[in-house]
Amino acid sequence: MANLQNIRRRIKSVKNIQKITNAMDMIARSRFNAARDALLNNLPYVDKTRDIIRRLMTQMHGQEDKSPFIMTRKQMIEEEQHGNGKFLFLVIASDKGLAGAYSSNVFKEAHDTIEYDGSPDDSKDATEENFHKKNFDAIKDVREAPKTGQMRAARGHVSATGASRPKTGGSAPSTANLSVAKEYHDADYVDGIELITVGRKATSHFQQRGYNIIKHYHGISERPSYQYAKEIADLIVERFMSGEITDVTMIYTRFVSAISCVPDDVTLLPITTDDYVAENIATKEEYIYEPDAVSVLNDFLPRRLATRIYGAMLHAAASELSSRMNAMSNATDNAQELVGKLNLYYNKVRQAGITNEINEIVGGANALE
Amino acid sequence: MATIRLDIVSPDKGEIFSKDINMLIVRSTAGELGILPRHANLLTELLPHAMKIKMDGGENLVALGGGFMEVTPEKITVLADSAELPEDIDVERAQRAKQRAEERIAQYKQTTKETLIDIDRANRALARAKARLLVKNALMN
Numbered sequence: 411m412a413n414l415q416n417i418r419r420r421i422k423s424v425k426n427i428q429k430i431t432n433a434m435d436m437i438a439r440s441r442f443n444a445a446r447d448a449l450l451n452n453l454p455y456v457d458k459t460r461d462i463i464r465r466l467m468t469q470m471h472g473q474e475d476k477s478p479f480i481m482t483r484k485q486m487i488e489e490e491q492h493g494n495g496k497f498l499f500l501v502i503a504s505d506k507g508l509a510g511a512y513s514s515n516v517f518k519e520a521h522d523t524i525e526y527d528g529s530p531d532d533s534k535d536a537t538e539e540n541f542h543k544k545n546f547d548a549i550k551d552v553r554e555a556p557k558t559g560q561m562r563a564a565r566g567h568v569s570a571t572g573a574s575r576p577k578t579g580g581s582a583p584s585t586a587n588l589s590v591a592k593e594y595h596d597a598d599y600v601d602g603i604e605l606i607t608v609g610r611k612a613t614s615h616f617q618q619r620g621y622n623i624i625k626h627y628h629g630i631s632e633r634p635s636y637q638y639a640k641e642i643a644d645l646i647v648e649r650f651m652s653g654e655i656t657d658v659t660m661i662y663t664r665f666v667s668a669i670s671c672v673p674d675d676v677t678l679l680p681i682t683t684d685d686y687v688a689e690n691i692a693t694k695e696e697y698i699y700e701p702d703a704v705s706v707l708n709d710f711l712p713r714r715l716a717t718r719i720y721g722a723m724l725h726a727a728a729s730e731l732s733s734r735m736n737a738m739s740n741a742t743d744n745a746q747e748l749v750g751k752l753n754l755y756y757n758k759v760r761q762a763g764i765t766n767e768i769n770e771i772v773g774g775a776n777a778l779e
Numbered sequence: 780m781a782t783i784r785l786d787i788v789s790p791d792k793g794e795i796f797s798k799d800i801n802m803l804i805v806r807s808t809a810g811e812l813g814i815l816p817r818h819a820n821l822l823t824e825l826l827p828h829a830m831k832i833k834m835d836g837g838e839n840l841v842a843l844g845g846g847f848m849e850v851t852p853e854k855i856t857v858l859a860d861s862a863e864l865p866e867d868i869d870v871e872r873a874q875r876a877k878q879r880a881e882e883r884i885a886q887y888k889q890t891t892k893e894t895l896i897d898i899d900r901a902n903r904a905l906a907r908a909k910a911r912l913l914v915k916n917a918l919m920n
């Protein structure tokens with residue numbers, strides 16, 4: 411019976427897929443163990459660096475002119491509103507798919523952050539270092555009279571989408587050339603954004619939407635090395651120092667446990683001293699800098715940037731692999747279930763065929779009598 | 780004897796050293812520094828060298844590949860680019876690295892300016908290798 415053969419073929423193909431997903435599960439599992447070890451080894455360093463930064467920033471409050479990397483919130487708002495610098499976003503996602511919703515969760519968080527318009531934050535990830543949205547809210551308050559031409563610098567201009575989009579008659583470019591992002595959001599706003607992407611998925615996602623990707627890194631998402639983090643940090647510092655960018659935000663997935671990975675956004679530059687002062691007022695102590703404050707801070711803060719990016723890459727790698735592990739073991743389980751169902755169906759059809767044949771024989775024999 | 784906590788961490792090996800010590804002697808970009816308990820707050824960059832740790836009446840060496848050091852009255856934190864205890868050092872590898880770095884520096888000195896050799900990197904590599912060998916008591920010259 412043709413039907414029987416079809417079912418047999420399907421069972422075979424599902425079993426083959428199951429073998430593949432099972433193999434991918436095991437590969438992800440072993441790589442995940444390595445990625446988790448790397449992350450756990452990195453944690454003490456990152457924690458210690460953060461402690462030092464806290465103490466330093468508390469102490470540096472009021473002396474923001476000593477380093478270009480640190481500012482008060484007021485200065486930062488001033489800079490973002492009236493400066494010509496762009497916003498830079500570093501998005502860390504995966505190279506390959508088949509990791510469940512891992513990449514799309516990062517993209518969702520990225521869009522939430524990039525196109526943040528002041529609506530209440532529904533994600534539950536607001537860590538104490540998530541200053542990006544705070545900054546926006548602060549800008550919003552003083553954004554009474556935005557200067558035309560510099561409106562893009564005022565974040566959240568995008569929120570008013572069509573309504574506030576400058577529609578100067580005639581000068582509108584042909585819609586064919588408008589990218590998706592520019593069609594849906596404010597063209598000026600999109601022009602004021604630069605992206606650095608890690609992972610093929612992130613690059614293609616944001617390229618399709620017309621964002622300006624200034625640099626992308628492929629093939630390093632599963633096994634990040636410090637060298638690339640350093641490269642990214644150097645690029646960011648160079649652009650920040652030259653004044654091309656005023657604000658750097660990183661979007662990555664924080665690894666909480668093997669079954670929980672949370673997309674997170676973190677402001678990398680500038681470091682706003684106000685946020686640290688509020689945390690521990692008690693520890694205001696003088697520091698000695700060898701050889702002097704300016705050169706130590708200007709060496710230390712870029713280094714801190716690189717280690718932070720490296721830490722985030724390790725978090726992202728562990729998250730990616732654990733997501734893939736979960737996705738693949740689910741796929742294997744589902745395949746198993748499907749094979750069971752198909753087997754049952756196959757037997758039913760086979761039995762129906764046999765019953766049918768017996769009926770025919772009995773019917774034939776009865777007819778002969 | 781008064782003690783001060785010393786923590787050495789590196790980005791890829793985690794916590795390498797965490798003990799109460801009597802004195803730490805390091806080489807910073809500004810020169811040699813000796814840190815005793817209840818030292819004033821200090822932040823400085825460290826060069827690749829062999830750190831000297833005085834504790835329990837003895838002296839220990841740790842090979843440092845550069846980094847930063849923060850001192851508070853109760854605690855010293857060394858953020859190392861890399862750091863190795865004597866037992867973790869591969870002498871042969873360090874010897875080879877030292878040789879390579881020396882060759883490169885010699886090459887750099889022979890050629891005129893426009894070369895592809897990164898002299899800073901070579902110097903740092905040499906300092907790192909020397910620190911490792913020093914810690915391991917295997918430095919010839």
